[in-house]
Amino acid sequence: MSTPKLPCDLCQQPVKIQGFSLKSITGVKVFCCEGCKSIYQLLNPAQFSNPQPL
Numbered sequence: 001m002s003t004p005k006l007p008c009d010l011c012q013q014p015v016k017i018q019g020f021s022l023k024s025i026t027g028v029k030v031f032c033c034e035g036c037k038s039i040y041q042l043l044n045p046a047q048f049s050n051p052q053p054l
């Protein structure tokens with residue numbers, strides 16, 4: 001079984017190193033590097049806001 005490489009959610013390059021992932025309200029996002037991860041958070045702050053407590 002082989003694991004397909006996911007594209008970085010910011011720059012779309014194949015993610016070679018796992019570990020730069022983020023849980024957003026729409027699901028888990030993966031990134032190729034720390035830079036893409038932090039830029040994505042800056043560009044999409046609404047996706048990482050805490051859900052309203054029930």
Ligand SMILES: [Zn+2]
Nearest residue numbers: 008011032036
């Ligand atoms: Zn990237």
